[in-house]
Each structure stands twice: as structure tokens, then as C-alpha cells.
């Protein structure tokens with residue numbers, strides 16, 4: 001028996017989600033086995049996702065949230081398959097969990113790995129390392145609105161999609177970003193909105209940012225419009241440290257960030273309930289990649305690095321850093337999957353990472 005056993009709910013869901021969760025579990029179990037009984041993982045895997053939907057008409061068990069509450073963390077793959085409308089699959093599983101468990105802080109590091117070619121020329125000689133902090137509970141993904149409000153008949157449908165910005169919701173994520181910036185080498189927070197065009201919610205966000213910034217005089221700040229920030233990601237990424245933005249804007253910016261780092265398959269994320277009232281959820285940024293699913297060639301690094309974020313959340317900080325170092329040692333030695341120009345399979349890359357963990361003891 002291990003001194004401490006963490007109960008982890010695995011939800012691989014769809015497409016490559018299944019492949020990368022299997023790879024991540026292998027790595028995490030190896031780290032636990034190396035701990036000499038200090039800790040272990042007790043996994044329970046749930047079959048929720050699009051196949052489950054086709055059989056039952058629901059994306060997850062109706063008691064799913066109640067079941068998940070008992071776990072220390074959730075390890076998630078990716079949801080979505082062409083047979084189910086994306087808004088049904090996403091809202092029925094990932095957003096359902098994130099919103100009901102108030103996983104309001106979505107942490108998405110942008111990590112440039114050795115051996116992985118970035119489309120940015122600067123990445124060859126400039127140290128680049130930033131993290132996108134995404135507001136994960138409201139904003140544009142609040143799910144507020146409706147369709148066909150006036151019932152005006154074919155060709156005249158009306159749809160309303162409302163973004164929700166609350167002072168409390170904005171303040172907690174902005175404070176999270178500042179607290180994180182204090183732990184980093186470059187103590188700087190960039191806040192991203194589109195408050196010139198969206199004059200209510202995003203102006204409220206800007207005002208909260210200005211107010212909270214006064215409590216952190218040691219942290220540099222800037223407020224940037226999302227269009228300008230997209231350009232800055234490409235042209236002046238060395239200026240970035242912590243980037244905080246609303247649900248939609250940060251979702252888009254973090255895909256841009258991971259593409260700049262070399263591939264969507266590399267990007268990790270943590271969906272945190274920082275108060276720990278509910279289990280937090282760890283998942284790669286990418287989706288279910290139906291175009292390459294089932295071929296054993298997807299990049300498991302995003303999921304494995306998300307596992308490292310889970311280790312950190314569980315208090316296993318040294319182990320988290322070891323997994324990150326093993327990933328870097330692996331790509332640095334030229335083991336790369338096809339999305340980043342290599343030929344390694346998912347299984348080969350996972351074994352190489354485990355090999356590096358074994359050597360690093």
C-alpha cells in the first residue's frame with residue numbers, strides 16, 4: 001500500500017483523446033512506481049463521450065457530476081466526433097463539468113521545446129515562455145441566449161448569444177494571473193479584451209484589471225486589444241509572461257500560442273477550482289483530431305504535460321518538474337511525432353519519455 005493514493009477519474013472521451021489519455025496514464029503510473037510507495041494512483045475510467053451519446057442519448061451519466069465529486073482530480077482526453085454536433089458534445093461533457101465544478105481558472109502554458117521547430121524565427125535564439133490564463137466560467141461561453149426568439153418563419157431566424165461578465169468573476173481570474181506572475185522570472189501581466197467594440201462587459205474587465213493592478217505594484221502590466229495581441233504573439237512574443245483574457249479570447253490565443261510553439265499536440269492545460277471545492281480537470285488543449293484518430297500517430301505530449309500539471313496540483317511538484325524535463329529531453333534527442341516533423345508513433349514517444357524518467361532518477 002502506498003502512503004498516499006490519489007483517486008483519479010479518467011475520461012478519455014473521443015478520437016485521439018483515448019490514445020493520449022492511455023499514454024499519459026502510463027507515464028503517471030511510472031512516476032508513481034518510481035516513488036517507492038510514497039504515492040499511487042487509483043484510476044477509474046469512464047466511457048463518456050460521443051459513443052456513449054449514441055447509445056444513451058446523453059454525453060455522460062446523469063449522476064456523472066455526483067460521481068466525479070469523490071475524485072482528487074479528473075484526467076480528460078478530448079471530446080467531439082463528426083456524428084454528434086460539436087455544441088452538443090462540448091456542452092454535454094467538458095463544459096458541463098467545467099461550469100458545474102466552477103473550474104474558473106484555465107491555465108495554458110505555451111512551452112517551446114528543444115528539438116521542435118517553431119514557425120517563429122525568433123524561437124531559435126530568443127527565450128520564449130508564456131502562459132495564457134483563461135477565464136473559464138463565464139464570458140462568451142456562459143451559454144446565455146436563444147434562437148428564433150420572434151418565431152418569424154424560415155429565413156428570418158434570430159439568434160442571441162450573450163456574454164456574461166461579472167465583477168467577481170473578472171476579479172478572481174485577474175488576481176490569479178497576478179499571483180502567478182509573482183512566481184515567474186518575468187513579473188508581468190498582459191490583460192486582453194476588445195473593450196473598444198464591446199463597451200459593457202469588457203470595459204468592466206478593464207476597470208477591474210486597473211484596480212487589481214494597484215495591489216501588485218511589483219508586477220508590470222499592459223492592457224492590449226485582442227487583435228493587437230494576436231499580432232504581438234507573432235511579432236514580439238519575448239514581451240509575454242502572463243496573458244489573462246476572457247473565455248473565448250484566451251481559447252483562441254492559446255491555440256495560436258501552441259501552434260507557434262510547434263503543434264497543437266504539445267499544449268497542456270489545467271482547469272482549476274483553486275478553492276478545491278471540486279476536483280480540478282487536466283487535459284490537452286487540442287481536440288479529438290478525427291483526421292488522425294486511431295492511427296497511433298498523435299502527439300501525446302499535450303496530455304503528458306497536462307499530467308505534470310496534475311502532479312503539481314496534487315502537491316507532487318518535484319515529480320511534475322521531472323516529467324517536464326523528461327519531455328524536453330525526449331524532443332531534444334530528436335524523438336518527434338509526425339505533427340512536429342518526426343516519425344515516432346504515440347507509443348514510441350511515450351516509451352522514450354518513460355526511458356528518460358527512468359534515467360533521471
Ligand SMILES: NC(=O)c1ccc[n+]([C@@H]2O[C@H](COP(=O)([O-])OP(=O)(O)OC[C@H]3O[C@@H](n4cnc5c(N)ncnc54)[C@H](O)[C@@H]3O)[C@@H](O)[C@H]2O)c1
Pocket residue numbers: 016020077078079080081082086090094263264265266283284285286287288289290291292297298299300302339
Ligand atoms: N477540449 C476539447 O475537448 C476540444 C477542444 C477543441 C476541439 N474539440 C473537438 O474536437 C473535434 C475536432 O476539432 P478540430 O479539428 O477543430 O481541432 P483538433 O484540435 O482536434 O485538431 C486540429 C488539428 O490539430 C491536429 N492535432 C490535434 N491534436 C493533435 C495531436 N495530439 N497530435 C497531432 N496532431 C494533433 C489535428 O490532426 C488537426 O489537424 C471537434 O469535434 C471539436 O469540437 C474538443
